[in-house]
Amino acid sequence: MVNRLAVAEPDLDAGVVFYGASPKPEDVPAIRVPLLLHYAGLDERINQSVPAYEEALKSAGKEYTLHMYAGVQHAFHNDTNAARYDEAAARLAWERTIAFLTKKLA
Numbered sequence: 001m002v003n004r005l006a007v008a009e010p011d012l013d014a015g016v017v018f019y020g021a022s023p024k025p026e027d028v029p030a031i032r033v034p035l036l037l038h039y040a041g042l043d044e045r046i047n048q049s050v051p052a053y054e055e056a057l058k059s060a061g062k063e064y065t066l067h068m069y070a071g072v073q074h075a076f077h078n079d080t081n082a083a084r085y086d087e088a089a090a091r092l093a094w095e096r097t098i099a100f101l102t103k104k105l106a
Helices: 002-010 025-030 048-058 087-106
Strands: 015-018 035-040 065-071
Touching: 002 025, 002 065, 015 087, 025 048, 025 065, 035 087, 048 065
Parallel strands: 015 035, 035 065
Antiparallel strands: none
């Protein structure tokens, strides 16, 4: 949802994506906010669009940081799903998220 919101809402101050579907590359120029992108290394369906998304972000000169968490599945941050939850990756992603939001929203 955050990727969609980043495209649609020009008044957003920052966005943090947790393994979300990428916007269409042609929609990326509408993004006006810095983004922190967290993706799961084993999430083949979502990750299919990440290279094109990253290329569109670079081409459009957008501010973003992308982290790909190797060896984890989609929903690795969801501690209610024991099959997918990865405590180490979730903790790192959360620390990065708090640092990003603290910096961007200060």
